[in-house]
Amino acid sequence: MRILFVSLFLPHDNAYHAGGRFVFEVIKSLSARHQIELAARFEEGEEALAESVRPYCGNVYLFPYRSCGKRGPLDKLRLALNYISFSRWASGIASSGKYDLVQLEWVESGFFFRKNSTPVVLDAHDVLSKPAERVKTQSKGISRLVQEMRFLAMTGLERRAVKKSDLVLTRSEYDRRYLAARTGCDVKVKVVAHPAPGFSERRFPRGPGSILFLASYKYRTENVRAALYFYKNIFPVIKREVPDARFIAAGYGPTGEMLSAARDDPSFVVPGFVPHLEESYKKAHVFAAPILTGGGIIAKILEAMAAGLPVVTTPYGNEGIEAVSGMDLLVADGPEEFASSVIKLLRDDELAARLGKNGREFTQKNFSLERIMADLDNIYSCLKK
DSSP, X not given: OEEEEEESSOOXXXXXXXXXXXXXXXXXXXXXXXXXXXXXXXXXXXXXXXXXXGGGOSOEXXXXXXXXXSOOHHHHHHHHHHHHHHHHHHHHHHTTSOOSEEXXXXXXXXXXXXXXXXXXXXXXXXXXXXXXXXXXXXXXXXXXXXXXXXXXXXXXXXXXXXXXXXXXXESSHHHHHHHHHHHTOGGGEEEOOOOOOOOOSOOOXXXXXXXXXXXXXXXXXXXXXXXHHXXXXXXXXXXXXXXXXXXXXXXXXXXXXXXXHHHHOTTEEEEEOOSOHHHHHHHOSEEEEOOSSOXXXXXXXXXXXXXXXXXXXXXXXXXXXXXXXXXXXXXXXXXXXXXXXXXXXXXXXXXXXXXXXXXXXXXXXXXXXXXXXXXXXXXXXXXXX
């Protein structure tokens, strides 16, 4: 098949967020059996990163967007306008008539995409209305009204993207049911999980008392909220019991508030983008993922489990993964319970080792790249018929 991938973020082998790395792996794998082309947005300065995906694509079309650091209302407006322009631009490429299938990566890619007769698959990495609804529920006063309007707008745009697609992919069965209920399109929503990386057997010395949260922050406010929530509400409880504990909030684009807090507190480390994921995961003692809203599968949790790093997360964090708490990871709700679970892993090496081993085996069994690529091939075969 001739497949055009339309990606909201530039896929490459060292992408700063898990979704970009996933799309790269999908393109790489599918290129052995299909003719792939790519239309993707790229942030200023990222042009060279496209070289890693070019060998797997007949053509790579790039659409630029300006980097913004302040995240103010004007920056958000510019970003929204860029999304619209990108969708229209990608629609022009897709309208050439030379493709058997167009695959839109991320729901936002489908908001203003103009569909023609070519079948369209919408890969919903995140179900946007789900976290929007949860933020609305957690808000109060005038903020509740603002979030209600945001939720309604997000639901309408998401429904628009789904209805113009021939098939929608979600990362979990939970998300499939949620999106199908919201859009009324139950029959055309399928599950293709996020693959866990195949890390090596290499080992690194674990830093005593080191608690890791690794995420992309620059365009993901939910990750900023999670990191700061842990630092302000959970980490102080841990420090009272484990004084030498360190919290490492690693990842691309940390905010000024995160960097400022790290300058004032040597036990809070904000290193920014880390190129060697395996080493980062394997050097930590515990992975803490205090997910407050949730979207699709939380890929950062799968990565930590695949590296053999014991995980503590919230019910939202385990929602799409469906691992067994106490066997594959620990699920905790509320600051005190979350802190207690992290402390337990920092103090009990046997428990930490057992959860790390079980977590890795769980991802190998349920989230292998081979299994997920086989699911995609089956889906494409059905669409072709």
